Amino acid sequence: MDFQTAVKTCFNKYADFNGRASRSEYWWFVLAEVIVLIVASLIHQYVYGIAALAFLLPALAVGARRLHDIGKSGWLQLLMIIPIVNLVLIYFYVQPSQPASNNYGEAPVVSA
Structure with a gap:
């Protein structure tokens, strides 16, 4: 999945x-979010706040779907609250997809 498709999908x-x-959908979206938030912070504090709010729900949703892809519950995102333990989430996010279907649906189609 390419950058534009990932952001559009999210x-x-x-x-x-x-x-x-x-994985590609998640990480391309994270890259887009970081770029937009950096640019917004350079413009003005209020623009940053609006951009952060605009990205909040899609970021949580794609994070939950990414955890579903490896067979974990989306509720594990609550680990973000604990500073050191949230490194576990990064470990989960970089794991390869389960090739077969799981409790959360069929494997996502990844186009090269």
């Missing part, structure tokens, strides 16, 4: 916490 599934998301 915003089309704005608050959809069901299903699965591939």
